[in-house]
Amino acid sequence: MAIRLRRVLPVVIGVVLFAAAVHVLRTELGAASRHTLVRDVFGTPPRQLVAALVLTAINYAVLTGYDFLAFAYIRRRLPHGRIALTSFVAYAIANNVGWSMVSGASVRYRFYTRWGITADELTRIVFAYSVTFWIGLLLLGGVTLAASPLPVVESSRLSGWVAPAGWLLMAGSLGYVAASFVRREPLRVRRFSLPVPSPRLATAQLGISVIDWTLAGAVLFVLLPHASGVSFLGLLGAFLAAQLVGLASHVPGGVGVFEGLMVLMLKPFIAPEALVPALVVYRAVYYLLPLAIALGVLVLDEAIQRRTQLARIADSMKELATRWWNSEIARPVTEPPDEGDLRAATLVIEAQPSTVPNLVFLRDKTLLFDRDRSAFVMYGIQGYSWVALGDPVGAPDAFDDLIRGFLERCREFGGTPVFYEVGKEQLYRYVDAGLTAVKIGEHAHVDLRRFTLEGGPARRHRQAMRRLAAEGATFRVIAGDEVLRRMDQLRDVSDDWLRERATAEKGFSLGFFDSGYLARFPIGVIEQHDRVVAFANLWPGAHQQELSIDLMRYHADAPRDVMEGLLVHLMAWARGEGYERFMLGMVPLSGVERSPVEPIWNRLGAFVYRHGEAFYNFQGLRAYKEKFDPVWEPRYLAYPGGLRLPRILADVAALVAGGYRRILSR
Secondary structure, three states: OHHHHHHHHHHHHHHHHHHHHHHHHHHHOOOOOHHHHHHHHHOOOHHHHHHHHHHHHHHHHHHHHHHHHHHHHHOOOOOHHHHHHHHHHHHHHHHHHOOHHHHHHHHHHHHHHHHOOOHHHHHHHHHHHHHHHHHHHHHHHHHHHHHOOOHHHHOOOOHHHHHHHHHHHHHHHHHHHHHHHHOOOOEEEOOEEEOOOOHHHHHHHHHHHHHHHHHHHHHHHOOOOOOOOOOHHHHHHHHHHHHHHHHHHOOHHHOOHHHHHHHHHOOOOOOHHHHHHHHHHHHHHHHHHHHHHHHHHHHHHHHHHHHHHHHHHHHHHHHHHHHHHHHHOOOOOOOOOOHHHHHHHHHHHOOOOOOHHHHHHHOOOEEEEOOOOOEEEEEEEEOOEEEEEOOOEEOHHHHHHHHHHHHHHHHHOOOEEEEEEEOOOOHHHHHHOOOEEEEEEEEEEEEOOOOOOOOHHHHHHHHHHHHHHHOOEEEEEEOOHHHHHOHHHHHHHHHHHHHHOOOOOOOOOOOOOOHHHHOOOOEEEEEEOOOEEEEEEEEEOHHHOEEEEEEEEEOOOOOOOHHHHHHHHHHHHHHHOOOOEEEEEEEEOOOOOOOOOOOHHHHHHHHHHHHOOOOOOHHHHHHHHHOOOOEEEEEEEEEOOHHHHHHHHHHHHHHHHOOHHHOOOO
């Protein structure tokens, strides 16, 4: 019963408010003829009409600031044009349709998710722009009540409460900004975690909201008859109150409800028959004109999407034919990089803060360079899948051309282009190239600027180091010739590690034991009685921004918890060397959330993450890395979309494992 009442009550309130507004308009306009009202609408002075149009354009430009601030709140970036277009269309429709939380969010979902924004991030965007919307309304509403209440309010029985109510509204709005100075912990609403905005962002939210509401009121103010006698502050108070009741009514655009209240509250200043034409023009300029433009944008976007779908079907048929030709007649040739390629790649990698490109030295991937050899893509081929590992490496200006070049090479040989383990920063480039992105896991790194071995939280780390020392084990980092001298011991540890787990070497996105490969890097070792019992090779990034581990192996007779001790020693060493981040690698399917608005992949991925421990220790791996209080960043797979994802994932798994038969081996 209570649920049914909650559903019906808003509708009943809306009907009652709309009926009351219609009654007010009928009563107040009883003496005015329809012909007179129409004549006055079309007789609006051009100067006033132009001023209203200009202010409306400025106001909708300011409205896009709500979304820009929301993206700053979630710390994501999209091209400014995309955010502005989506924001305009969303507000133009929400202002007219009503239920702005739903209608505006639906428009944003259509566009933003296409460009890589997740459902969780969209929830935070909606929260951010909704807060921005309300804090400006509360502040301006409070100012108008406290400083310039309307006669209709002053003459009511509640006149003594008007000014205190105004101050209370202002306190609520300013309290939000003040809270951002003193609170740092995120707000938690059910399963959602909502970060508290920075003071700078909260102040910007308040400022943009105040400007928005002021401009919206100014559009109506310039349309009023010149002899109205109402001040702008007085008009703004009536305007905000009417907007608030219009929102509460859930009548689309507050139509009728807004006009009825404005007629009632401004009656001491403007005759209803003179005010209604201005309200009609306001409705046309501020609501209907932007709505028409927004609907045109949506129709155009739908046409483009349908044409894209038809083009994809045609491309798929062409792709099948091309694949048959190239797979049967002209098979693609993959060649490991030669010495010249490796020298060019080394120059590029040495300037990169990211360490993942060091996997190029495994020589199991083909390199595609740009024209200037200032950037490259490394990829492997398994079945029909051409899998590029990570984002392009090198100068960002070359990324778009490299992505297009890779796609063209795939089309030439009938391959399916795949970008595996890409970060969120470059995600928009793949979307621009016509690819679809799905989340495949999260990457962990430790902020070494906050890492410490002091205090209670680090007790476990200190214990791991003390246990090693108690068993006569020591840590150091070796490099260069010493790595070569210790290569036999390193190989003995690696072979024992593989034998104990009855597994084989992996590849592609994971390092494997190769003396030439390992000799290129420093290696952290745990030694016991002058013998290496555990090791991890290290990838140093440029400018000491990050340090990564690759192979991490230990002998069966190494001390207990040797891996945790080795990791702690490595982090302490890296911090002492001035590195900023220590990379712990990716956990597959971590952070792939189950949600009814997410694609089926997310639901399947979340299920496998929770119940797939028999095949891979997903949750255990994340729990182990959580010991070090890491920062988690999403990783994605970009591909052409459609039903190819299961086959692509199987191809990627085979590429890493060294064949389809070895996928399920640990």
